[in-house]
Amino acid sequence: MEIFLDTAELEEIKFASSLGVIDGVTTNPSLIKKAVERRRGEISMVDYIKEILKLVPGPVSLEVISVKAEDMISEAKKLYKLFSPYGEVVIKIPICPSTDGESNVYDGLGAIRELKEAGIPTNVTLVMTPEQALLAAKAGADYVSPFAGRIDDYIRDQLGMKMDADYGKADYFDFELMRKLADEQLRRIIESRGDFSLRGAYIDEEIRDAANAGHDNGIYSGVDLVKKILAIYRNYKYSTKVIAASMRNARQVREMAELGVDIVTIPFYVLKEMLLHYKTIEGMRFFIADVVPQYKRIFEE
Numbered sequence: 001m002e003i004f005l006d007t008a009e010l011e012e013i014k015f016a017s018s019l020g021v022i023d024g025v026t027t028n029p030s031l032i033k034k035a036v037e038r039r040r041g042e043i044s045m046v047d048y049i050k051e052i053l054k055l056v057p058g059p060v061s062l063e064v065i066s067v068k069a070e071d072m073i074s075e076a077k078k079l080y081k082l083f084s085p086y087g088e089v090v091i092k093i094p095i096c097p098s099t100d101g102e103s104n105v106y107d108g109l110g111a112i113r114e115l116k117e118a119g120i121p122t123n124v125t126l127v128m129t130p131e132q133a134l135l136a137a138k139a140g141a142d143y144v145s146p147f148a149g150r151i152d153d154y155i156r157d158q159l160g161m162k163m164d165a166d167y168g169k170a171d172y173f174d175f176e177l178m179r180k181l182a183d184e185q186l187r188r189i190i191e192s193r194g195d196f197s198l199r200g201a202y203i204d205e206e207i208r209d210a211a212n213a214g215h216d217n218g219i220y221s222g223v224d225l226v227k228k229i230l231a232i233y234r235n236y237k238y239s240t241k242v243i244a245a246s247m248r249n250a251r252q253v254r255e256m257a258e259l260g261v262d263i264v265t266i267p268f269y270v271l272k273e274m275l276l277h278y279k280t281i282e283g284m285r286f287f288i289a290d291v292v293p294q295y296k297r298i299f300e301e
């Protein structure tokens with residue numbers, strides 16, 4: 001599995017690349033905004049992106065900023081021309097760049113298709129369903145980025161849970177527990193009905209609502225989203241690579257690796273989390289405390 005860093009922070013990229021575990025980088029306008037704000041605006045964007053590209057041994061995703069296919073295509077061409085002499089540029093195109101659900105719905109697909117023909121690699125972003133991923137692959141996407149963490153957020157938000165109050169952004173979403181709880185709730189409602197008929201239960205609104213709780217139209221978590229995309233791609237042998245994105249914690253990375261996802265793109269703090277374990281640190285303390293002088297001398301002579 002390849003590991004990309006999901007950041008526009010030069011220092012993080014420099015450090016992680018020096019460790020030899022980073023295969024690429026993904027950026028987006030929000031990550032670029034953070035990097036610019038941290039430097040109080042004192043940043044030449046073009047030079048900064050060139051630096052990133054020079055440091056990274058693999059693909060660096062840069063995102064377009066428009067919503068119309070023709071504008072995204074010309075931005076993609078501009079980014080590609082400007083930066084590909086410095087590294088491996090991949091252009092991020094939103095799967096559905098609509099901001100109202102009516103306009104620009106198909107513009108992402110149009111842009112992917114045309115960029116494919118122009119030989120410019122694309123990473124299709126903001127993917128929240130397997131259906132979107134299927135269309136992205138058909139249009140010729142080189143990569144798709146399902147946003148795992150945001151699906152976990154969405155499922156919890158739909159249940160009335162609030163980020164920061166009921167769960168932290170980086171918390172692992174225990175979808176198996178959620179599934180058990182949702183099943184239990186459904187069981188209790190059905191039980192409370194007394195007389196049971198299949199027809200009666202199936203058209204009962206409260207029962208239907210309970211059956212629809214704890215998942216997003218049959219997607220039980222961000223990991224489940226990626227699992228279903230991989231299954232569809234394998235069914236039809238699509239060559240589009242899957243980048244598990246919007247990653248929030250190390251356990252999510254493990255579960256993505258178990259699925260056999262091609263790539264995960266992680267924020268810098270997740271890299272640290274992947275290394276830490278209480279017993280590893282405790283073990284280190286014991287080893288250091290147990291070093292006898294005779295053994296130490298080997299290294300001093």
Ligand code: G3P
Pocket residue numbers: 006026028031147149150245246247248265
């Ligand atoms: O990879 C996409 C990512 O940058 C979004 O992450 O944590 O803001 O949902 P997040």
